[in-house]
Amino acid sequence: MIMLEALELNPTPRRPVWIMRQAGRYLASYRKLREKHSFMEFAGKAELAVEVSLLPLRQYELDAAIVFSDILIPLQATGATLEFTEKGPVLGAPKTTEELRTFSTDFDPKTHTPVILETLSILRKEVAAEKALLGFAGAPFTMLSYLLEGKLTRDLSIMKSWMANERELVHEWLDRLATWMGGYLDAQAVAGANAVQLFDTWASVLSPKDFEEFALPYARKVVSEVTVPCIYYVNGVAGILDQAASVGAQALSIDWKMDIGEARKRTSQVIALQGNLDPYHLLLPKDLLREKVFQICESYGRGPGHILNLGHGIVPSIPEDQVKVFVDAVHEWR
Numbered sequence: 001m002i003m004l005e006a007l008e009l010n011p012t013p014r015r016p017v018w019i020m021r022q023a024g025r026y027l028a029s030y031r032k033l034r035e036k037h038s039f040m041e042f043a044g045k046a047e048l049a050v051e052v053s054l055l056p057l058r059q060y061e062l063d064a065a066i067v068f069s070d071i072l073i074p075l076q077a078t079g080a081t082l083e084f085t086e087k088g089p090v091l092g093a094p095k096t097t098e099e100l101r102t103f104s105t106d107f108d109p110k111t112h113t114p115v116i117l118e119t120l121s122i123l124r125k126e127v128a129a130e131k132a133l134l135g136f137a138g139a140p141f142t143m144l145s146y147l148l149e150g151k152l153t154r155d156l157s158i159m160k161s162w163m164a165n166e167r168e169l170v171h172e173w174l175d176r177l178a179t180w181m182g183g184y185l186d187a188q189a190v191a192g193a194n195a196v197q198l199f200d201t202w203a204s205v206l207s208p209k210d211f212e213e214f215a216l217p218y219a220r221k222v223v224s225e226v227t228v229p230c231i232y233y234v235n236g237v238a239g240i241l242d243q244a245a246s247v248g249a250q251a252l253s254i255d256w257k258m259d260i261g262e263a264r265k266r267t268s269q270v271i272a273l274q275g276n277l278d279p280y281h282l283l284l285p286k287d288l289l290r291e292k293v294f295q296i297c298e299s300y301g302r303g304p305g306h307i308l309n310l311g312h313g314i315v316p317s318i319p320e321d322q323v324k325v326f327v328d329a330v331h332e333w334r
């Protein structure tokens with residue numbers, strides 16, 4: 001599997017490629033299935049989740065499949081309600097500390113998230129042997145932010161007021177979510193995931209000192225529990241690159257707001273890097289898009305350890321044939 005070889009910094013005949021949110025609404029085949037089933041139905045039934053996970057691999061020469069689910073699914077174990085609406089997911093967030101104290105504190109992957117485990121074990125048999133199967137989870141800071149905010153927000157003002165006013169309780173929950181997510185990812189590895197990605201998407205809203213207090217130790221605890229290679233992702237990693245590289249993961253996923261060659265120099269080539277096309281560069285004319293992909297490969301430079309991906313998830317407005325240009329350009333690059 002060239003994906004795993006790249007994660008281990010071993011040489012590969014070409015660079016591996018996959019796409020964050022590769023099974024999503026930019027695919028006509030996904031939208032068609034979505035007319036018949038809700039997102040929750042996909043995530044709640046293994047046969048459907050398998051079918052959706054495989055859609056992008058039928059269409060593009062990708063080197064990895066990622067299991068179809070969402071980082072928020074395990075948060076239902078707290079007892080909070082979860083809904084996927086037109087405007088994004090909505091969780092029944094606690095309004096007060098008293099309310100948070102009524103939330104359930106136990107999590108067992110086999111009891112609370114059996115579908116993702118079943119999906120992974122079916123997928124590992126269905127996906128070609130040379131392609132990696134990826135599991136994933138949200139990192140504790142990003143998960144707790146969602147749990148306390150309840151929905152997509154811009155500056156995490158609610159999470160930050162919990163951090164200011166209820167520091168101990170916030171740490172208690174971050175530690176709990178680290179235990180939960182460590183067990184969750186490990187169960188995914190046992191079920192068939194060859195590698196996992198840990199999404200700390202929102203951790204860049206923190207100052208570097210707060211990142212060291214509220215995000216890094218808990219992400220590190222999750223990574224230390226996982227027995228397969230781990231990729232760590234923060235959207236906006238430039239300001240905390242050195243700390244993020246110390247999380248213990250095999251790879252860092254770099255968003256598009258920094259040069260990947262600079263990231264490689266600053267991480268001293270000891271960790272694999274993933275990325276980092278601006279998701280909206282997929283809208284460029286085909287020759288320019290191809291050029292952008294080549295520039296990223298060139299900037300990373302020679303030697304192993306580069307996995308091509310976008311700097312964040314693909315968005316619904318991207319034309320499907322543009323994705324083929326991106327993937328083919330990676331295959332063409334020498």
Ligand code: CP3
Nearest residue numbers: 020021022023024039066068069070071088089199201313
């Ligand atoms: O990458 C994959 O294809 C695997 C599946 C996956 C989804 N979400 C499916 C999904 C993964 C790995 C995620 C991660 C995720 N989910 C993150 C971390 C990465 C990131 O993008 O920042 C976060 C913060 C979430 C929470 C979430 N789920 C949001 C903010 C949204 C709304 C935005 C959007 O794209 O709709 C979702 C919904 C969601 N998760 C969809 C998909 C395919 C769209 C659902 C639909 O069909 O309507």
